[in-house]
Amino acid sequence: MLSTFLTFLTNPPGSWLYYFGLLAALEAPAALAVHQWWNTRQPAYARLAVAAAALFGLRVAALLATLLIPPGTPEALAVLAPLDRAAGLLSVLALIWALAFPSLSVPADLSTLGIALAAVVGLSLTWNAWATRVMAGSTFYNGDRSETLWTVACLLLLGWGLWKLFQSRPPAWLPGAAALGLLLLAYAGHYLFPVAETSAAGVVRWAELFALPLGLAVVYTRARSGVLDRPGLGAALRPTRPPPPAWRQVVETLLFTLVIYGALELGTGRFRVDGPSMQPNLYTGQFVLADKLAFHLGQPQRGDVVVVRTPVSPGIEFIKRVIGLPGETVVVADGLVRVNGQALQEPYIAAPPDYNGQWALGPDEYLVLGDNRNDSSDSHVWGPVHRPAILGKALVIYWPLSDWKVLEHTRH
Secondary structure (H helix, E strand, O other): OHHHHHOHHHOOOHHHHHHHHHHHHHHHHHHHHHHHHHHHOOHHHHHHHHHHHHHHHHHHHHHHHHHHOOOOOHHHHHHHHHHHHHHHHHHHHHHHHHHHOOOOOHHHHHHHHHHHHHHHHHHHHHHHHHHHHHHOOOOOOOOOHHHHHHHHHHHHHHHHHHHHHHHHOOOOHHHHHHHHHHHHHHHHHHHHOOOOOOOOOHHHHHHHHHHHHHHHHHHHHHHHHOOOOOOOHHHHHOOOOOOOOHHHHHHHHHHHHHHHHHHHHOOEEEEEOOOOOOOOOOOOOOEEEEEOOHHHHOOOOOOOEEEEEOOOOOOOEEEEEEEEOOOOEEEEEOOEEEEOOEEOOOOOOOOOOOOOEEEEOOOOEEEEEOOOHHHOOOHHHHOOEEHHHEEEEEEEEEEOHHHOEEOOOOOO
16 A cells, blocks of 8 residues: 555656646746846846756656656666656755755855766766666666665765755755755655665655755745845845746646647657668667647658558557558569659668569558568558558657657658
């Protein structure tokens, strides 16, 4: 029962509650801090704005990664779990920087920047090491040695942040100390009693739902009142225009997150390449972002790389290239593809086709072929596809990052 409660926020629908709840709570302080800095141009507000915007941006990045990498894939296990730990550590760092150092402090600023850079490097190393273990058969991140290192790093950072906060005691330091203390207890609990057979620190996620908004409530209070770290400074820093009300910021956040979710879930599709049929342009393990609205606004064109459902396996999506359009006659012979008697120039294929075939396409039919013509299950095997079977237009390879590229849609 306790395990179910702790892991509720790690998978839908609990994970959506976690992300959208945090975004709704974090955006108002971030927007207010930016508003105050823009109107006063004071460095103290710039610090609040950077810290609050960093916390909000980290959660947006984590949400985007969760939406883009399909769950249940090896890539999701290898990428999302370390990213979640790095985002947690950077969130702790930004919170400490905002709460314990509200005014300029060169040592604190340089230390914060150094730790942030070290976390980014650590994430890169963790991805490489953990991906190797995933390929070797590891199935859960909790308890892995790199996961333990992230947890220990967060514990040390929180302990240091609490000590600095008690030492400096800036305005509204008690709620800030409560936020850091809650996170410290959560990370300690996760370190001592990690929930097995999962990849997320569930107790930390529950703590973040309360601690991060509480910490940024301090930022919000400081930014709204103009009181920072010295008595009498507030009057000099009050902006000339009043900040927008908090309720409007929350509504804006909900709209913002719904737009992100809607754009990714309704307007696009994410597909994992599996098999050699589109080599040399697409390879197994790459993730492709497809525009699902493209063909509601227009029709597929020759050369488009598309996602299709086949007549023989309607439950499986394939990525192919459009070769023949409705009403055309396509002939494959002597290593060439001819459309209405005209040979196509195809610089994108792996090798000329070693098979022959002829298709007269109906008014709603398309011929789709793989770029690796001689190792592809496509229309030369299962025939043309109808327009409703074409689900979207492939746009870009977005994962792995080293393979990122915009896909070419060759026009003939």
